Amino acid sequence: MADLRVLLLLGVAVSGAAVVMSHRRDIRAARERIENPERRAVRTDYGSVEYARVGGGYPVLAVHGNAGGFDPGLQVIAPLRFGYLGSPMPSRASVAMQADAYACLLDALAFFMWASCTSRPVYPISRGAGTRIRGIR
Template identity: 35%
Template sequence: MIKKIVTLLLLLIFSYLLIMKVKLNYELEKANNRLHDYNSQNIKLSYGNISYAEIGKGEVILSCHGLFGGYDQGIENLKSLSKYMRIIAPSRFGYLESDVKGKGTPKDQSKAYVELLDKLGIDKVYVMGASAGGTSAIRFALDYPEMCKGLILYCSAMPETKKSENVNLKQGPAEILVNNYMMYITSPFFKATMGMEQEVIKTMLPIDLRKLGVKIDSEITNPDMSLNFNDYKIENLQIPTLILQAKDDKIVDYNKTLAAAGRFPNLTLKIFENGGHMIKGHGEEIDKYVLEFINSNSHK
């Protein structure tokens, strides 16, 4: 009886893996076709290539995507605002054909943003950082305040309130998961582990074009505000800041966001009761808050 049960379980597992493989191949084809729809461009900067996409006209928002992102995620995060704003969405280091400057630190990334904006003839922007992209957005605001009209942090990584003696140097997914197949077969568990729907996997594919970026985020970007606490002088920020956060976010701790909020001198804080890491279901409210924030500060 035990042998029959084990055999049945193995058969079920094998069938599941086979079905997921077939479904993955279909989704990969769709994902690769979807990337072409963004009409992305490549620009040669001093250190190498950067890929980016843009949409809309008006005030410029530099959109810094999160983990497993790229120019596609950067556009999607703000697409509904493109009728009012010009969205510039670069792929950060290691994502979708973007090369790496130096060691790939947030400081290096903010320098790359400056080069890109110079190439595009843009003097000043609002910068929006989503999730892991928040670190380089904060770094950009600190290092180039003359180029930054305002800082928007959307479910973003947050600065520490005090220097930590023990910093986790690996803040990201296990390396074994960072490939198309392994991430796809674990996607049914996204809701339980990260509070995100399984469908999110479709926006992460193809993972092989984002793998280096995930590694850089996990080992360099995400630990940076803790490792270099003294370099993140948040209290010196004079530009206006808008923070958007959901209480039930399983990726960014709501309590940490509240604690960090006290460090921003010119802050507008918008908290949502639910919505998870992507503040799902609150798109219209988010657009309203972002538009109000930009409109109230653009004349200054």
Template identity: 50%
Template sequence: MEKIKIGWLIAGALGAVLVTCAVLVYARYRRDMRTTRERVQNLGSRVIETDCGPIEYAAFGEGYPVLVIHGIFGGFDQGLVTARGQLEEGFRAIVPSRFGYLRTPLPADASPAAQADAYVCLLDALGIERAAILGVSAGGTSAIQFALRHPDRCSALVLVSSNAPGETEAGLPPKPLAKVLFRSDFVFWLLTTHFRSSMGSIMGVPQGFELSPEHEADIAETMETILPVSPRAEGALFDMYVSNPDINTGYPLEEITAPVLIINAMDDPLALYDNAR
């Protein structure tokens, strides 16, 4: 009988510890998500009405206009991180949230071609005749379409670790599972906060690559732009299952007339070097 009592006491103590840990974790989650939402709200984006519907964007700098197109799980905030890391003085960065990300709704036709047309609508609304375009990762698909469909509006095309025609090594999760995960701020908070090392492959870090403090800081800054993930879920799902595969439907890349710069690491596990070539 005494052993049974001790067993119950131990079980009760462990239960109390687990409950306390769960409460503390959830409290931190709520605090971090509040901070993250405030961060996005304070970045100064606006929603502008265009002939293609409402588009959220941010802009900074003075000089030649450059459209900066974010990748999967992004939004204008991720684009701002890219723009500030890639553009020097003398350029005006125009950074939209693509269809289904943050405050830009996902329309019935959200194809890469429609996204490219939306960039033209955004330029029209801002009174800009021509711009260069910089597409990163999944944003490269619509950037390529912009160069193909609107050569008179595209002065240059820059692709950084871009989606490209060809096979990829990354398999897709079942769509029903992805729908649940991509809409869960808590799951992505856990991944980016407590399992950050396992997120490296999602950020394009080769297995076994030794990160410098500067690399770690860059990755941490980009990971911050994944949260909150729920208002990015529709865009991320569309990218993964529709937009990214569209690159393999036979884009006439030889018809691009604008100057093109392609930047791709040879050991990138996501944007494969052979595809970029």
């Protein structure tokens, strides 16, 4: 009977250690993805638009101001606005120009766009976007 208890405790300890090691590996991988997102760029009429793609599923354009809550099952495409990192600042940049640059990015990559109300460049796109935009929320 004592041998059975020892084996049972040993099994529980080994299983617990495996769970802890797996959890630590997953946390390290998640931190790596957050700290070092893969950044890409698309050439547009407005210069290079740098962006990151995160997740899997239906592609979504997430514009600055709303990166706090990505929905599961969506692939987030987060472009950088004019003047940030690899996205140049065009002369006479405007909200309309930024909207056109996002539309060019959508043409190159995506079908759906998502933005918060703080993302003014999103709304001019919706006027002439046709089937590129399923909704804005």
